[in-house]
Amino acid sequence: MIIDATFWVAISFLIFIGLLIYLKVPQKVDNALNENIKKIKDDLDNAEKLKDDAKNLLSEYELKVSKSKEEAKRLVANAKKQAEKNIIKANEDFHKIIENRKKTAEEKIRQMKIQAVKDVKNLSVNIAISSIEKIIKNSIDKKKLDKIYISSIDEAKKILKNKSI
Numbered sequence: 001m002i003i004d005a006t007f008w009v010a011i012s013f014l015i016f017i018g019l020l021i022y023l024k025v026p027q028k029v030d031n032a033l034n035e036n037i038k039k040i041k042d043d044l045d046n047a048e049k050l051k052d053d054a055k056n057l058l059s060e061y062e063l064k065v066s067k068s069k070e071e072a073k074r075l076v077a078n079a080k081k082q083a084e085k086n087i088i089k090a091n092e093d094f095h096k097i098i099e100n101r102k103k104t105a106e107e108k109i110r111q112m113k114i115q116a117v118k119d120v121k122n123l124s125v126n127i128a129i130s131s132i133e134k135i136i137k138n139s140i141d142k143k144k145l146d147k148i149y150i151s152s153i154d155e156a157k158k159i160l161k162n163k164s165i
Helices: 005-022 025-137 142-164
Strands: none
Touching: 005 025, 025 142
C-alpha cells in the first residue's frame, strides 16, 4: 500500500472531524444557534407584545379623542342654549324696563294734566274773586260796572294766555 498525499489528507480530515467531535464544537455551534434562535423568538414575541400594546393604546386614545369630541360638541351646544336663554331673558328684561318707563311717563303726563286743570281752575277762581272784589268795591253805576267787568275779563284772558305760554 502506498501512502500518498490523499491518504494523509483523508487521515487529517478524520482527525480534524474527531477533534471537532471531541471538543464538542458541533454542540457548541448548535447551542449558539439555538440561543440565537431563542433570542430572535423572544425579540419577535416582545415585538408582537409591543405591537399589541401599541394597538391597545391607540384604540384607547382614539376612544378618548372621540369622547373629547363628543364632550366638546355637548359643551358647544350647551353654551349655545345658554346664550339663547340669556338673550331671551335680556330681551324680556329690556321690554319690562321699557314698559315700566312708559307707564311711569304716562302716569307723570296724567298727573301733569290733572295739575294743569287744577291750576287753571284755581287761577279762574282767583280771577273771579278778584273781579268780584273790584266790582263790589267800585259798585257805582252800571256803565262803570260794565267797564270793570270787560276789563276784568280782558285781564283774565291775558293772565290765562301768559300762564298757558
